[in-house]
Amino acid sequence: MAFVSVVGVATRAAIFGGARNKAWSAQRVKNVCRSSSAATVRMEMKVPKVPFPQQRYDSLLPKEKWAATFGKTLVVGGDSGQGLEFVRQLVAAGVHVIAAFRKSAPSDQLKEVNPAQCIPGVNFLEDNVDKVLNDGLGDTKVDTMLMVSGYFTEEGALEVVRSEEEKMYKICAISPTQIITSMFQSGKFASNARIGMITSEGGSIGLRTEQEGGKNYAHHGSKAASNMVVRLLGYDLKPHGISIVGMHPGFIKTPMTEKYSHFYEEFGAVEASVAVPFMLQCVAELDLDHTGRFVAAMGAYGLGLGALAIAEPEKLKPGDDLPW
Numbered sequence: 474m475a476f477v478s479v480v481g482v483a484t485r486a487a488i489f490g491g492a493r494n495k496a497w498s499a500q501r502v503k504n505v506c507r508s509s510s511a512a513t514v515r516m517e518m519k520v521p522k523v524p525f526p527q528q529r530y531d532s533l534l535p536k537e538k539w540a541a542t543f544g545k546t547l548v549v550g551g552d553s554g555q556g557l558e559f560v561r562q563l564v565a566a567g568v569h570v571i572a573a574f575r576k577s578a579p580s581d582q583l584k585e586v587n588p589a590q591c592i593p594g595v596n597f598l599e600d601n602v603d604k605v606l607n608d609g610l611g612d613t614k615v616d617t618m619l620m621v622s623g624y625f626t627e628e629g630a631l632e633v634v635r636s637e638e639e640k641m642y643k644i645c646a647i648s649p650t651q652i653i654t655s656m657f658q659s660g661k662f663a664s665n666a667r668i669g670m671i672t673s674e675g676g677s678i679g680l681r682t683e684q685e686g687g688k689n690y691a692h693h694g695s696k697a698a699s700n701m702v703v704r705l706l707g708y709d710l711k712p713h714g715i716s717i718v719g720m721h722p723g724f725i726k727t728p729m730t731e732k733y734s735h736f737y738e739e740f741g742a743v744e745a746s747v748a749v750p751f752m753l754q755c756v757a758e759l760d761l762d763h764t765g766r767f768v769a770a771m772g773a774y775g776l777g778l779g780a781l782a783i784a785e786p787e788k789l790k791p792g793d794d795l796p797w
Contacts, residue, residue, distance in 0.1 A: 521780045521787075523773045525741070526751075529791045533750045534757050539566040542757050544616025544663065547571045549595065549606070549652065552583045554727035555671065556621035558745035559753075561586050571613065573606055575622075597622055597648035598640065603655035614663040615656070617756060620649050620670040625729060630688050638691035645672075646698035653706060657715070668706075668717040669756040672767065676700045679796025680779035700767050700797060707765020716764035720755050721795060722748050723775030741775045748775075755792055769795050 534542065546563055550556035551572030560583065563570045570588040572579070573595040583591065592609030596602055624644040626637040649670060656662060674680055675689075676696025703719035710717060724730070724742040736742070751770040769776060772793060773786035780786040782796070789795075 523787045526791050533754045536566040540568045543568050545569045546617040547615045548619045549573045550622035552580045555745045558749050560588050562749050597644040602648050603652050607659045610661050616663045618668045625692050628689050641691040641695040645695035650702045664714050666715045667759045670719050672699045672719040674721040674779035677796050680782040682781045684781050685778045704765045711764050716759045716761050718759050719767040720752050720770045723771040740777050767795050
């Protein structure tokens with residue numbers, strides 16, 4: 474067990490980086506004080522540590538089989554972070570990859586990877602995001618879709634930033650649902666298509682604990698909405714031969730998590746290059762009998778404070794279901 478001490482109520486914001494900057498603002502200190510009847514009391518939390526699932530990693534689907542397994546693969550959010558790493562590894566394995574992204578032109582890194590097709594301007598904050606993507610796909614039918622886009626802004630206790638909340642819900646839940654349903658209605662999915670949607674253990678109601686505390690309402694709420702969407706789309710797409718899985722990727726070292734870098738070692742953060750094959754394995758194993766699930770791609774490794782809610786986290790293996 475690793476031991477972490479937090480002043481006042483132990484919360485995700487406190488453990489994973491505190492304030493938006495490294496120093497606590499006066500307002501956020503007040504928020505913490507309001508959330509605890511004894512702000513000076515120190516709470517010691519036992520954060521379970523589990524070993525990296527090396528045996529599972531060594532037995533993942535060989536890359537030489539990726540092209541035949543995934544077919545034409547659409548990566549939404551494919552020009553940075555996890556999305557770019559998906560594109561990089563899939564292209565290197567000979568997969569026909571279509572990278573969709575928000576900006577008007579591909580990043581230099583994406584140009585270097587050179588996917589089969591790029592679709593710019595897929596902005597999750599715009600109402601016509603589905604039309605832009607569908608138009609970009611043209612007559613292409615997608616065998617595998619990876620929804621990788623995400624957004625996270627911290628909120629303190631009893632603090633709501635409405636404009637940021639709207640962004641999180643649009644990017645994490647509303648636009649992904651709009652895109653997937655519109656693609657289906659437009660006939661963009663091949664028969665027996667598979668969809669992998671990156672969500673988060675932060676959206677699991679069952680993994681939240683009093684030890685962790687509250688805060689970050691839109692982060693957790695939008696991810697919970699994302700998880701629910703996966704469940705419901707699983708029901709609605711199943712009769713049409715399309716399956717979907719929601720995946721907690723683990724704690725990944727990306728530009729989005731850089732502000733939490735001081736917790737990388739403590740919470741088992743890995744490079745995106747390590748996490749991507751675990752997530753692709755979940756998609757490769759997806760079928761209609763197991764559609765609509767919410768799984769931990771790397772098991773309990775990188776589960777963060779969600780592990781506090783699991784009695785024996787070491788028994789949670791890669792690809793196992795997480796509580797809703």
